[in-house]
Amino acid sequence: MAAADSRHGPDRMPVEVAYARPDSQRLIALEVARGTTAEEAIHASGILAECPEVDLAEQAVGIFSLPVGLDTVLSPGDRVEIYRPLQVDPKAQRRDRARAQRARNEGQASGS
Structure with missing residues (x-):
C-alpha cells in the first residue's frame, strides 16, 4: 500500500464517494488531506450540489x-x-410476502 500512497504525497490520499439513485449511481474519486472526515470528503466531492436530495442530517x-x-x-x-x-x-x-405465499398455497390446496 505504501507504493500507492507515495503517488499522492505524504499529506494526501485517494478516497471515493458513492451515491446511488434508483436510476443511476455516482462514484467520485478524489484526493483529500490525511485526517479528512467522511463529511468533509462528501462536501469536497461535489455530490451535494449534483444530488440536492441528499440530506446528511437524515441519511x-x-x-x-x-x-x-x-x-x-x-x-x-x-x-x-x-x-x-x-x-x-x-x-x-x-410479512407481506409470507401472507401472499400462504394465500397462494391455500388457493392451490383448495383448487386441487
Missing part, C-alpha cells in the same frame, strides 16, 4: 457497507457511501 453513511459517523476519519482508499432512506420497512415487506 446514513458508511465505508464499504459498514455504517460510520460523519466525523469518522478516512483511511487511504476508503469509499464513503451515502445511503438512501428505505422506502419500505423490510419487516413489513417480509
Whole structure:
C-alpha cells in the first residue's frame, strides 16, 4: 500500500464517494488531506450540489457497507457511501410476502 500512497504525497490520499439513485449511481474519486472526515470528503466531492436530495442530517453513511459517523476519519482508499432512506420497512415487506405465499398455497390446496 505504501507504493500507492507515495503517488499522492505524504499529506494526501485517494478516497471515493458513492451515491446511488434508483436510476443511476455516482462514484467520485478524489484526493483529500490525511485526517479528512467522511463529511468533509462528501462536501469536497461535489455530490451535494449534483444530488440536492441528499440530506446528511437524515441519511446514513458508511465505508464499504459498514455504517460510520460523519466525523469518522478516512483511511487511504476508503469509499464513503451515502445511503438512501428505505422506502419500505423490510419487516413489513417480509410479512407481506409470507401472507401472499400462504394465500397462494391455500388457493392451490383448495383448487386441487
